[in-house]
Amino acid sequence: MAVMRMGYMHVRVTDLAEAKQHYANTVGLYQTLEQDGRVYYKGWDEWDHHSVVIEEGGVGYVKCGFKCETPEDVADIERKAVAMGYPVARMTAGENPEVGDGIRVTLPSTHEIEFYSSMTAWGLEVGTHNPDAFPRHMVGIGAPRLDHALLWVQDVAEIEKFFMDCTGMWATERVRTSLDDDAHTIATWLTIGESNHDIALLEAPENKIHHFAFEMRGWNDILHAADIFAMDDTPIDIGPTRHGITRGTTIYFFDPAGNRNETFSGGYRCFRDRPVVTWTPDQLGKAIFYHQRELNERFLTVAT
Amino acid sequence: MPKLTVAPQGISVDLREDETILEGLFRHGYAYRIGCRRGGCAICKVDLLEGTVAYNRPVAETVLSAEEQATGTCLTCRAVPETDITIALREENLRRVASLMALYAATRTG
Numbered sequence: 001m002a003v004m005r006m007g008y009m010h011v012r013v014t015d016l017a018e019a020k021q022h023y024a025n026t027v028g029l030y031q032t033l034e035q036d037g038r039v040y041y042k043g044w045d046e047w048d049h050h051s052v053v054i055e056e057g058g059v060g061y062v063k064c065g066f067k068c069e070t071p072e073d074v075a076d077i078e079r080k081a082v083a084m085g086y087p088v089a090r091m092t093a094g095e096n097p098e099v100g101d102g103i104r105v106t107l108p109s110t111h112e113i114e115f116y117s118s119m120t121a122w123g124l125e126v127g128t129h130n131p132d133a134f135p136r137h138m139v140g141i142g143a144p145r146l147d148h149a150l151l152w153v154q155d156v157a158e159i160e161k162f163f164m165d166c167t168g169m170w171a172t173e174r175v176r177t178s179l180d181d182d183a184h185t186i187a188t189w190l191t192i193g194e195s196n197h198d199i200a201l202l203e204a205p206e207n208k209i210h211h212f213a214f215e216m217r218g219w220n221d222i223l224h225a226a227d228i229f230a231m232d233d234t235p236i237d238i239g240p241t242r243h244g245i246t247r248g249t250t251i252y253f254f255d256p257a258g259n260r261n262e263t264f265s266g267g268y269r270c271f272r273d274r275p276v277v278t279w280t281p282d283q284l285g286k287a288i289f290y291h292q293r294e295l296n297e298r299f300l301t302v303a304t
Numbered sequence: 305m306p307k308l309t310v311a312p313q314g315i316s317v318d319l320r321e322d323e324t325i326l327e328g329l330f331r332h333g334y335a336y337r338i339g340c341r342r343g344g345c346a347i348c349k350v351d352l353l354e355g356t357v358a359y360n361r362p363v364a365e366t367v368l369s370a371e372e373q374a375t376g377t378c379l380t381c382r383a384v385p386e387t388d389i390t391i392a393l394r395e396e397n398l399r400r401v402a403s404l405m406a407l408y409a410a411t412r413t414g
């Protein structure tokens with residue numbers, strides 16, 4: 001397996017102090033570094049140095065990184081991407097603090113995606129010797145780990161092709177204009193492992209980020225997270241509810257710069273031979289918000 | 305305390321000190337198209353017809369450019385009126401979604 005997971009998400013925030021309050025005290029991430037106007041965080045159930053980077057100035061997507069198992073896996077992605085004509089640049093160890101050598105691909109959607117195979121080890125908050133089930137003094141919602149992101153792209157099929165052909169990801173679910181073979185793909189959910197998705201793509205007028213998500217330990221923790229958002233006056237976009245797509249339970253909420261975050265839990269295990277699920281636009285409400293069965297306008301119009 | 309008027313209906317509400325346009329309208333039971341409430345998504349823009357506003361947070365240039373600011377575009381989730389102001393929504397009407405809140409906001413200001 002080449003890519004193992006989404007390793008980090010890097011976004012801009014308008015006010016660093018407020019964003020730090022959100023990611024540390026509401027989301028409950030652990031700060032591992034602050035340097036050059038950027039703050040680095042990890043969740044309690046992550047072992048690498050960081051999974052979220054925030055940078056002061058503006059709002060929205062900077063880049064994300066996928067961790068591969070070995071340097072050969074990175075080289076393999078590089079070979080495929082170059083052969084297919086994607087702009088690829090090498091990045092050297094330390095270019096991103098605590099991240100090893102790797103490559104940076106600029107997608108036709110302008111999104112920069114990095115692939116690397118080593119990051120300084122930090123360790124699980126519960127350790128690895130006779131560990132407890134969770135840290136005794138979790139903060140805020142205690143998000144264990146970064147899970148996935150949904151990008152807005154103008155051409156879903158084009159970007160899906162990059163991830164499938166160059167990184168070995170495969171689609172678990174899609175929204176298509178019809179059930180016909182030649183239907184147009186409106187959205188796709190791509191996975192690399194056994195989770196429902198590591199990255200998802202939604203057709204949109206601009207190339208942006210719709211949200212990035214943290215995996216929670218279950219529905220109880222999703223409900224608890226919503227309570228914390230009420231206490232901290234964190235704007236909730238929707239939820240707690242369930243997605244029809246992936247069957248995951250969810251809350252969409254916003255950081256203090258307006259970047260959309262998600263708490264996600266559930267879904268089902270995926271294997272490469274699993275049949276792809278297809279949703280049609282007439283059922284899009286149920287696909288996105290399974291209980292309300294109605295799309296809110298924000299889901300389709302709000303991104304950073 | 306600044307008075308906020310929404311054209312063309314002429315609906316007006318009294319805002320509290322340091323209250324954003326968005327907060328003031330929702331406190332009075334009105335709703336319109338908004339997104340993140342945190343200055344990131346640009347959905348809550350309106351036309352500022354009269355008066356001046358200040359921003360209570362840094363606003364990203366990609367969300368509200370200097371030129372837009374200069375030509376009367378206003379980001380309502382971050383804009384705090386400095387004077388009495390008049391705004392006009394874009395391609396939609398202000399909706400009253402909670403008349404009870406309007407009643408209480410009108411009887412108990414401050």
Ligand code: FES
Pocket residue numbers: 258338339340341342343344345346347348349379380381382
């Ligand atoms: S609601 Fe998102 S910028 Fe105002």
Ligand SMILES: [Fe+2]
Pocket residue numbers: 148149150211213262264
């Ligand atoms: Fe998601």
